[in-house]
Amino acid sequence: MSTEIVTIGRLGAQGDGIAQTEAGPVYAPFTLPGELVALAVNKAHGTLIALKEASAQRVEPPCRHFGPEGVNGTCGGCSLQHAADGLYHAFKRQLVVDALRAKGLEPEIAPLIIARPGERRRVVFTARRTEKELLLGFNQAESHHIVAIGECPISSPGIVSRLATIRKIASAMASNAEPFRITVLETATGLDLAFEGIKLGDRQRRATVEAVLGERGIARVSLNGEIIIEPVKPSIDFGGVPVSPPPGAFTQATRPAEEAMAKLVLNHLGKAKRVADLFSGIGTFALRIARTARVHAVEGDDKALKALDFAARNTQGLKPVTVEKRDLFRRPMMAQELKVFDAIVFDPPRAGAEAQCHELARSGVKKIAAVSCNPVTLARDLSILASAGYRITSVTPIDQFLWSAHVEAVATLEK
């Protein structure tokens, strides 16, 4: 460990400031380009000791849990609250530009669709019981330390205003000092709390039911996928189609980002009459598309597909929707199967859709919309399609994870 005074050159892909030193690059969280800083350097990691010359782009972080001075520790949820909007938005868009350029792709990249505080409707908390209290919050970066939060400016007011209630229910659930996870989804009928990683005795089960009954605004509590109490079915809406998600289901993290993505996808599909939605989840895109086109939804998670299927069958005015459970990494839809569709939407997890894109490349389908939460795997997948003659007609970066280094993107392609 040594102390060094360095100038930060640029932001790295994780949002850390990077200083070039004689020994190589040093990554320093909570610093900005142009800043002169004193760092405690341990190999390639720099801990900010003193800010000698601050950037004009530095702003006061809105949350008291952010940064090296954070209350209860450094919350690992955000990494860029100290950057002014202009710098932060340019950084996010550039993540997509750089990832595509690294694969030799230089299409026009649209301006970033920005996120605002208070939009997050889905949050994953970590919790742990201590002798004194129930800690509920986020892990400190690269650590098991839980930063107990009293506020969270990225999360929706519907979640933040119920932190005490969530803590009370978590307290009733916790049986020992082991940490556990709670996925909180704000739905139209109340919060859906999905607990994972607890062993529940009868006593905790009863205490949980009582804690929920004493509170308003909780739609459901589940543990490891099993419903414990469901005063009202959680419900979310995809373009006017209500869906009841299974416990802990994937949903896009914010509604505005979801709507922006859906609009880009629907605009691209235009008058397509037969569409396949690959990695469909509970139907974020499929159910919206079904207003105007027949949809085949393919997904690996059985419960998600059942929720999608149920919603499609119980909503009037939709075109036919079929569903298929399939592992698209091991058994991608083959070029022959894809040929019957006018358009394909795919929205894979962070690993991307490499095997599927090799089949898409051979399919000749006219229109493709790629939705991604990882610009690096998106770039790889787009390069497979571009090599097969697909033209990238638009790429739009979308901020869904405010003040983090994650960015979504929707790319549209044609042949």
Ligand SMILES: C[S@@+](CC[C@H](N)C(=O)[O-])C[C@H]1O[C@@H](n2cnc3c(N)ncnc32)[C@H](O)[C@@H]1O
């Ligand atoms: C990023 S989510 C998108 C879900 C949906 N399109 C949405 O917007 O809500 C990725 C989806 O891929 C599914 N998935 C992950 N691995 C898969 C695989 N190997 N085969 C099929 N589906 C998979 C997950 O269950 C999840 O629903």
